[in-house]
Amino acid sequence: MASKLLSIEISNELIKIAEVSHQGKKSVTVHKAATITTPENSVEDGNLKDVNALTEAIRAALKDNLISTKQVIMTVQSSTIASKEATIPQGKPSKMKEYVQNNASEYFPVGNLDDYSLTYAVLENINDKNEKSSRILAMAARYNLIDNYYKLAKNLGLTVVAIDYIGNSTLEMLKLQIDDTPSMVIQIGNDSTIINVLKNKVLQFQRTVPYGRSAVTNAVMENKKLSYQVAVELLSKGSLIHERLDGEEVTESLRYLINSISRIVDYYVSRNQSSPIEKAYIIGEGANVGGIDKLFANELNINFNKITELKNVEPDKVFRISKSELITYLSTMGACLDPVNFKQYTQAKTKASAKSIDTLKAVKVFVILSVIFAVASFAIAIVKVKGLEKTRDEYKKEIKQLQPAKKLYEEWLLAKDNYSGIWTFYSVTSSNNSDYLAKTLDKLEEVVPSDMFFKEIKVVDGKVTIKGYCRDKSTLAGVIVQLKNVPFLKNVSSTGGKESLSNDNLKIVEFGLSFDIVNPTNLEQQILEEAGLAKKSTTKTETKTEETKKEDK
Incomplete structure (x- = not known):
């Protein structure tokens, strides 16, 4: 029988615990499972803010459910985890991970990659005639996020097998649920929604929206003055959600989620016209909301x-659980199949130190061999010198005469290295500038819902300012949340938020939005100025698009 594993998934409102075993990647057996309420203010977007409170809550749940397994996999659910698809050469896992780490700066344009734990998942292997490659999903999470999960496990007396990312946990379980047809699977969790598009059971596209079942549950609690549990039960009966977005408050709470899904689907379809979506599924806690499929x-x-x-x-x-309840543990169970493994800071640095030690040993061997070779060469030289007619004084005189030339040559080498370094950095940076502006526009197209419109966009020296309007403040808040999670956008902020009426007497919210692109278009000039290779510029480049409006497809 396969050994048991403990799987724990922590979100802002719920903690899911499951004791599972699995047969390879083909089947999962659930031995015990429990869901408890997350201690108040202890978790925020995956960040464990109160490890002690979480320790006490989980320890009590393990004891109450007679769970004694000590090997644990924890699943992180956070919008701060960055991911990037890439194609890299096939190889051993250790070599592929090393490749990802060496090229991480290309995937994640952040300030200091030393602050991030890096990992990857293989999406598919590509075997061409000329070369073999792998399409991967590289991931980066801050150490201050990951380390707290290791701290929690230590407090509970558990041994960490892996720290998985919820997108990967979900994907591994979805592969067991669908066929090879191009399909979209929308997993509506409690705090967030993951949109997956798969073809031949291979992930083609994955996006996360920071809205889940809790949004509609909170709307019911506020509208009907009910407790959380009663609101969840009432939603499952199917009488609250209308078949259209018609202004009714509970149904309207799903508008932002629907608009976000619509935008993401349009984005995918526009780039994958040869592989249209043929099937669509809803799964997770949201699948238990009655009428949501019709809406x-x-x-x-x-x-x-x-x-x-x-x-x-x-x-x-011997474990009794309903099939409708079992499905709520989708990601918790999926984590045990093929988890990615975010390492904590000490583990990553220990491996790096070990590699440095190995490198140092190699350098020492090289130095020793060089010394031996030098000594041997010196001995041979002595023999040759004896046969020369020039005296020692004559040699010293020539050496003294050559000293200025040696110094000049060394200065030339240093200048050459500095010059090469400056221009290498310049060329790499400048080649990415237009890419980052294009990436910014692509990201706006992806995250902006269909009921948000832009009246004006300005780009001045890498700073973007936008004026526009949308249906409500929650729509604006959702867009801001997603833009703040884009690695190459900084200082995302909004102004205004004033409610008014449109020409059609519809309620709208006017807003201003601003952010900085970390690689602004004037960086080339800055590099040259700092290197002393160009005079400081006194002009600014400004592009402005008036009355720019994003149309809903």
């Missing part, structure tokens, strides 16, 4: 099916 089908013009039972997942014979 999504009507608003997105796609027929949705609910996945209410998980294939290749079975409860232990």
Whole structure:
């Protein structure tokens, strides 16, 4: 029998715990499972703010459910984790990881990569005639996020097998649920929603929206003055969600999520016209919201099916759990199949130190061999010198005469190295400038919902300012949250937020939005100025697009 693993998934509102075993990547057996409420103010977007409170809550849950397994996999759910698809040469896992680490600056344009734990997942292997490569998903998470999960495990007396990313946990379980048809699977969790597009069970596209079932649950609690549990039960009965976004408060709470999904689908379809989506599914806690499939089908013009039972997942014979409850542990169970592994700071630095020691040993061997070779060469030289007619004084005189030339040559080498370094950095940086502006526009196209419009966009020396309007403040807040998680955008802020009426007497919110692109278009000039290779510029470049409006496709 396969050994048991403990899987823990922590979100802002809920902690899911499951004791599982698995047969390779084909099936999962659930021996025990429990869901508890996350201690108040202890978790924020995956960041464990109160490790002690979490320790006490989880320890009590393990004791109450008679769970004694000590090997644990923890799943991180945070919008601060950056991910990037890339194609790299195939090789051993250790070599591929080294390749990812060496090229991480190309994937994640952040200030200091030493602050990040890096890992990757293989999406598919590509075997061409000329070369073999792998399409991967590289991931980066701050050490101050990951280290707290290791601290929590230590407090609980658990041994960490892996720290997984929820996007990967979800993907591994979805592969067991669908066929090879191009499919979209929307996993609506409690705090966030993951949109996955797969073809031949290979991930083609994945995006996360920071809205989940809790948004509509909170709307019911506020509108009906109900407790959390009663609101969840009422939503499952299917009488609260209308078939259209018609202004009713509870149904309207799903507008931002629907608009975000619509924008993401349009973005994918525009870039993958040869592989249209043929099937669509809703899974996760949101699948238990009655009527949500009809609402999504009507608003997105796609027929949705609910996945209410998980294939290749079975409860232990002595453990009783309903199939509708089991599906809420989708990511918790998926984490045990093929987790990525974010290392804590001490682990990563220990490996780096070991590699440095190995390098130092190699250098020492090289130096010793060089000395031996030098000594041997010197001995041979002595023999040759004896046969020369020039005296020692004559040699000293020539050496003294050559000293100025040697110094001049060394200065030339130093200048050459400095020159090469400056221009190498310049060329690398300048080649990426237009890319970053293009990436910014692509990101705006991806995250801006269909009911948000831009009236004006300015780009001045890498600083972007936008004026526009949207339907409500929650729409603006959602866009800001997503832009703040873009690695190459900094200082994201908004102004205004004033409610007014449009020409059609519809309520709108006027806003201003600003952020900085970390690689501004004038960086080339800055580099040359700092290197003393160009005079300081006194002019500014400004591009301005008036009455620019993002149309809903």
